[in-house]
Amino acid sequence: MRNEGGALFESRGISRSMLICSRAFAASTLFAILSVWLYRFIYLFFPSLLTNTPNDNRSHNHALAWIGMFAVEVWFGLYWLLTQAARWKPIYRRTFKDNLSYRDEKELPGVDIFVCTADPTIEPPLMVIKTVLSVMAYDYPSEKLSVYLSDDGGSDITFYALKLASAFAQHWIPYCKKFKVQQPCPAAYFNTSAPPPAGSEDWASIRELYEEMKNRIESVTELGGISEELRLEDNEFTQWKSFSSPRDHDTILHILIGVSTSREVKDIDGCTLPNLIYLAREKRPQHPHNYKAGAMNSLIRVSENMSNGRIILNVDCDMYSNSSQSVKDALCFFMDEEKGNEIAYVQFPQNYENVTENDVYANYMRTISDVDFHGLDGLGGPLYVGTGCFHRRDTLCGRVFSKDQTKSDYWNKGNNHRYLEETSYELEERLKDLASCTFEKNTQWGNEMGLKYGCPVEDVITGLSIKCNGWKSVYYNPERKGFLGVAPTSLYPTLVQHKRWSEGDVQILLSKYSPASYGFGRINPGLIMGYCVYLLWAPSSLPTLYYCIIPSLHLLSGIHLFPQISSPWFIPFAYIIFSAYAYSLAEFLWTGGTLLGWWNDQRIWLYKRTSSYFFALVDTIFSLLKYSNAAFTITSKISDQDAYRRYQQDIMDFETPSPLITILVTIAMLNLFCLAGLVKQLLVDYSRTIETMAVQIILCSFLVLINLPLYEAIFLRKDKGKVPSSVTVKSVSLALLACTFFTNLN
Numbered sequence: 001m002r003n004e005g006g007a008l009f010e011s012r013g014i015s016r017s018m019l020i021c022s023r024a025f026a027a028s029t030l031f032a033i034l035s036v037w038l039y040r041f042i043y044l045f046f047p048s049l050l051t052n053t054p055n056d057n058r059s060h061n062h063a064l065a066w067i068g069m070f071a072v073e074v075w076f077g078l079y080w081l082l083t084q085a086a087r088w089k090p091i092y093r094r095t096f097k098d099n100l101s102y103r104d105e106k107e108l109p110g111v112d113i114f115v116c117t118a119d120p121t122i123e124p125p126l127m128v129i130k131t132v133l134s135v136m137a138y139d140y141p142s143e144k145l146s147v148y149l150s151d152d153g154g155s156d157i158t159f160y161a162l163k164l165a166s167a168f169a170q171h172w173i174p175y176c177k178k179f180k181v182q183q184p185c186p187a188a189y190f191n192t193s194a195p196p197p198a199g200s201e202d203w204a205s206i207r208e209l210y211e212e213m214k215n216r217i218e219s220v221t222e223l224g225g226i227s228e229e230l231r232l233e234d235n236e237f238t239q240w241k242s243f244s245s246p247r248d249h250d251t252i253l254h255i256l257i258g259v260s261t262s263r264e265v266k267d268i269d270g271c272t273l274p275n276l277i278y279l280a281r282e283k284r285p286q287h288p289h290n291y292k293a294g295a296m297n298s299l300i301r302v303s304e305n306m307s308n309g310r311i312i313l314n315v316d317c318d319m320y321s322n323s324s325q326s327v328k329d330a331l332c333f334f335m336d337e338e339k340g341n342e343i344a345y346v347q348f349p350q351n352y353e354n355v356t357e358n359d360v361y362a363n364y365m366r367t368i369s370d371v372d373f374h375g376l377d378g379l380g381g382p383l384y385v386g387t388g389c390f391h392r393r394d395t396l397c398g399r400v401f402s403k404d405q406t407k408s409d410y411w412n413k414g415n416n417h418r419y420l421e422e423t424s425y426e427l428e429e430r431l432k433d434l435a436s437c438t439f440e441k442n443t444q445w446g447n448e449m450g451l452k453y454g455c456p457v458e459d460v461i462t463g464l465s466i467k468c469n470g471w472k473s474v475y476y477n478p479e480r481k482g483f484l485g486v487a488p489t490s491l492y493p494t495l496v497q498h499k500r501w502s503e504g505d506v507q508i509l510l511s512k513y514s515p516a517s518y519g520f521g522r523i524n525p526g527l528i529m530g531y532c533v534y535l536l537w538a539p540s541s542l543p544t545l546y547y548c549i550i551p552s553l554h555l556l557s558g559i560h561l562f563p564q565i566s567s568p569w570f571i572p573f574a575y576i577i578f579s580a581y582a583y584s585l586a587e588f589l590w591t592g593g594t595l596l597g598w599w600n601d602q603r604i605w606l607y608k609r610t611s612s613y614f615f616a617l618v619d620t621i622f623s624l625l626k627y628s629n630a631a632f633t634i635t636s637k638i639s640d641q642d643a644y645r646r647y648q649q650d651i652m653d654f655e656t657p658s659p660l661i662t663i664l665v666t667i668a669m670l671n672l673f674c675l676a677g678l679v680k681q682l683l684v685d686y687s688r689t690i691e692t693m694a695v696q697i698i699l700c701s702f703l704v705l706i707n708l709p710l711y712e713a714i715f716l717r718k719d720k721g722k723v724p725s726s727v728t729v730k731s732v733s734l735a736l737l738a739c740t741f742f743t744n745l746n
C-alpha cells in the first residue's frame with residue numbers, strides 16, 4: 001500500500017459518534033457507581049435517612065460486613081475508573097510498506113532476531129526450529145538479518161536440530177523468495193497452503209526435505225540424546241565437554257552461518273543467508289541466571305560484537321512468525337520521517353495457533369489485545385509484553401530520548417553485514433566471555449542497561465522504564481497475525497502463568513519504577529492509569545474473593561447486604577450489573593468473539609482473580625518479608641493426547657491437585673451450599689426473601705451457573721481431567737466448615 005505524502009504509517013481513531021456514545025455510557029456508569037457509594041455511606045452513618053430499609057435490626061448488627069461491602073465497592077469503582085483510560089482515545093495503525101521499498105536498500109538497518117528457549121523437554125526442539133526458520137525467512141534482505149538462538153537448556157539436541165535447520169534453510173529461504181511465500185513457518189505453510197501454481201514440483205521436493213529434517217529431529221528427541229555416532233561425525237559437539245547440567249556448564253557459542261568469512265554459507269541459488277548463531281550462556285549453580293532477562297542481555301552483548309543490528313526483535317521459541325512482512329511493517333514505524341524518531345519499540349499482539357473457537361481458558365485475552373492495547377497506544381504506547389516486540393537496540397540499553405538526535409546516523413551505525421576478519425573459531429573464543437556468569441558483576445546490566453532483573457515480568461518493567469526515559473511505543477495489530485504461539489491447554493498452567501504475571505506486575509508497583517511515583521511527570525497520566533490496571537491485578541483478588549464469599553454466606557443466614565427490590569437504591573445496583581455485562585459482551589462480540597467464548601472468558605476472569613492473583617499476592621507478601629523469592633516457572637508447551645482431545649472439545653481440565661485449584665473448588669462448593677440453603681428460606685417466606693435478598697440471590701446463582709463445568713468435573717466426569725478426589729474432599733470440608741461456622745455465628 002502506498003501513501004501519497006510519503007509517510008510510512010498512519011494512525012486512525014474511532015469515529016466521533018462512537019466516542020460520544022461510549023463516553024456517555026461511561027458517564028452513566030460513573031453516576032451509578034457514585035450512587036452505590038452514597039447508599040453505603042448513608043446506610044452506615046445515617047441509617048435513619050433510609051425510610052425503606054427492612055424493619056429488622058439484624059442487618060445493623062452486621063456493620064462489619066457492610067463496611068466490607070462498602071470498601072470493596074469503592075475499590076471496584078476506582079478500578080473501573082482506571083480501565084476507562086484505555087477507552088478514552090483508542091487508535092489503530094496502518095503501514096505503507098511500498099513507501100519503504102522505494103527507499104534505497106542501503107538505508108535499511110540490520111535486524112537481529114533473538115529466539116529464546118530454556119528446556120528441551122517442555123519446549124521440543126522441533127518447535128524451536130519452526131520458530132527459527134520462520135524468522136530466517138522474512139521478506140527482507142538476508143544479509144541484514146541475523147538470528148540468534150539462546151538456549152538456557154544448553155541442550156545438544158536443540159543444537160543438533162539447529163544444525164539440521166541451517167541446512168534446510170539453504171532450500172527454504174530461496175523457495176520463499178521465489179514464490180513470495182507469506183507464511184514463513186514451514187510447518188504451518190505445508191499445513192495450510194496449496195502448492196504454488198507453477199511450482200508443484202518445488203513444493204513437493206521442499207516438503208520432502210522438511211519431513212526428512214522433522215523425522216530426524218523427532219527421532220533424536222525421542223532417544224533423548226545425541227548418539228555417539230553423530231557425536232563422532234561432528235566435532236562441533238566438543239563444546240559440550242564441560243556440560244554437566246543445564247545449570248552448570250561453560251559458555252557454548254557457535255556460529256552456524258555467516259558473521260565471519262570462514263562461515264560464509266550460500267543458499268542453493270548462491271545467495272547470502274541470514275546469519276545464524278547458537279548461544280548457551282555460562283551457568284553455575286552459585287550464580288543466579290536471571291531467567292529470560294539474563295538470556296536476552298547476553299544476546300544483546302554477543303550480537304553487538306557480531307552483526308550489531310540496529311533493531312532487535314525478540315520471539316519466544318513457542319511463537320513463530322506468521323507473516324513474512326512483519327520486519328518491514330515494524331520498520332515503517334521506526335523509519336517514518338516525522339514520528340519515527342521517538343518510537344522505542346513496536347509490540348505485536350500475542351496470538352495463538354491453538355486456541356479453539358470458544359477459547360475455554362480465555363488465552364486469547366481479547367479485551368487486552370483488541371481493546372486495551374489500542375487504547376494505551378493512543379496514550380503513548382502499549383506495554384512491552386515480551387515476544388513479538390521490535391526494539392531499537394540503544395533504547396533497550398538504556399538510552400534516554402532526546403529531540404536532537406540525528407536519524408540517518410542511527411540506522412547506518414550497525415555492522416551491515418560486513419564479514420569479520422577473524423575465523424569463526426577465534427570470534428567464538430573471543431566473545432564467550434560476554435556470556436559468562438561473572439561478566440555483569442559491577443556493571444549496570446540488568447539495572448540501567450538491558451532487560452531488568454529481579455522481576456518475573458522483565459518485559460513490562462523494562463518497557464515501563466523505556467517509557468520513563470521519554471520514548472513512545474507502538475501497538476501494531478495487523479489483519480494477518482504477525483506471530484502465532486502455543487497457549488497453555490490446561491487450567492493449571494494457565495493459572496500458574498497468570499500467577500507469575502500478576503506477581504511480577506504487583507512487584508513493579510512496589511519497585512523503584514512504580515508508575516504511581518517514578519512515572520509521575522514522566523509519562524502520560526492516562527498511561528499511568530492504564531498500567532495500574534495490570535499492576536493491581538494481584539490486590540484485586542481480595543475484593544473479588546470478598547464478593548464471591550461474604551454475600552453468599554449472608555444469604556445462607558438470611559442477612560441482606562443490598563437494598564431491597566422496592567427501594568430506589570436498588571436501581572444503581574441493577575444498572576451496574578446490567579450495564580457492566582452488556583458492555584463487556586458487546587465489546588467481546590464486536591472484536592470477533594463468540595457468545596460462549598465470552599461466557600468462558602467471564603469464568604476465567606473469576607478463576608484468575610480468586611486463585612492466581614490471590615496466591616501471587618500471598619507470595620509477594622512473603623517475599624517482602626524475605627521468606628521467598630519469585631521464580632520464573634516455564635510454561636509447558638506439550639500435553640498428552642487425551643488431554644489435548646479434551647482441550648479441543650472445550651472440556652476443562654482440573655487434573656492437577658494444587659492449592660490453585662482447591663480454592664476454586666472451595667468457592668464453587670460454598671456457593672452451591674448457600675444456594676441450597678436459600679431453597680429452605682424460600683419455602684418459609686417466599687416474597688420476603690425475594691424482596692430483601694434479590695441481589696445476593698443473583699450473585700450466588702451467577703456463581704453457581706458459571707461454575708457448572710466445575711460441578712460436572714466433580715460429580716459426573718470420569719476422565720483424567722476431572723477434579724481429583726483429594727481436592728474435592730478438602731474443598732467440600734472447607735466449604736461446609738465455613739457455612740456451619742458462619743450460620744452458628746449468626
Ligand SMILES: O=c1ccn([C@@H]2O[C@H](COP(=O)(O)OP(=O)(O)O[C@H]3O[C@H](CO)[C@@H](O)[C@H](O)[C@H]3O)[C@@H](O)[C@H]2O)c(=O)[nH]1
Binds near residue numbers: 385501632
Ligand atoms: O530461564 C529461562 C526461562 C524462560 N526462558 C524463555 O522465556 C520465554 C517465555 O517463557 P514461557 O514459559 O513461554 O512464558 P510465557 O508466560 O508464555 O511468556 C510470556 O511472559 C513472559 C514474561 O513473564 C514474557 O517474557 C514472554 O515473552 C511472554 O510470552 C520462553 O521462550 C522461554 O524459553 C528463558 O530463556 N530462560
Ligand SMILES: [Mn+2]
Binds near residue numbers: 316318635
Ligand atoms: Mn510462552
